[in-house]
Amino acid sequence: MTDILTISEAASFQIKDMMKENGEENSYLRVGVKGGGCSGLSYGMGFEQEVNDDDIQFEQHGIKVVVDKESEPIIRGVKIDFKQSMMGGGFTIDNPNAIANCGCGSSFRTATNVGKPEEC
Numbered sequence: 783m784t785d786i787l788t789i790s791e792a793a794s795f796q797i798k799d800m801m802k803e804n805g806e807e808n809s810y811l812r813v814g815v816k817g818g819g820c821s822g823l824s825y826g827m828g829f830e831q832e833v834n835d836d837d838i839q840f841e842q843h844g845i846k847v848v849v850d851k852e853s854e855p856i857i858r859g860v861k862i863d864f865k866q867s868m869m870g871g872g873f874t875i876d877n878p879n880a881i882a883n884c885g886c887g888s889s890f891r892t893a894t895n896v897g898k899p900e901e902c
Contacts, residue, residue, distance in 0.1 A: 785840045786849050787813060787860040793873060794843035796864040810846045814853035825875055
């Protein structure tokens, strides 16, 4: 099975640093989507110790990644990067499945998964 999403080298360094700072070196990086945000869906990333039976698992740059089955078709092909600028840094998510993105950049909509929009 091919990886569902791609994590850039810059993002992987940042994720590994965050794992170390939080004592989560042996955790999984969970990536998924949930309903909400002003465009209907929003991304979620976090560290977890537990993996569910129906989770999809793979590894990139030494990071163990899990994605739940419901999120998989929505985030297939996503590219996660980390950009540094004069104003600080942050993760960027490029989703080829998104047909609309929120102005604040934290939510999106796909053709098949609309969700219920909220305020930004």
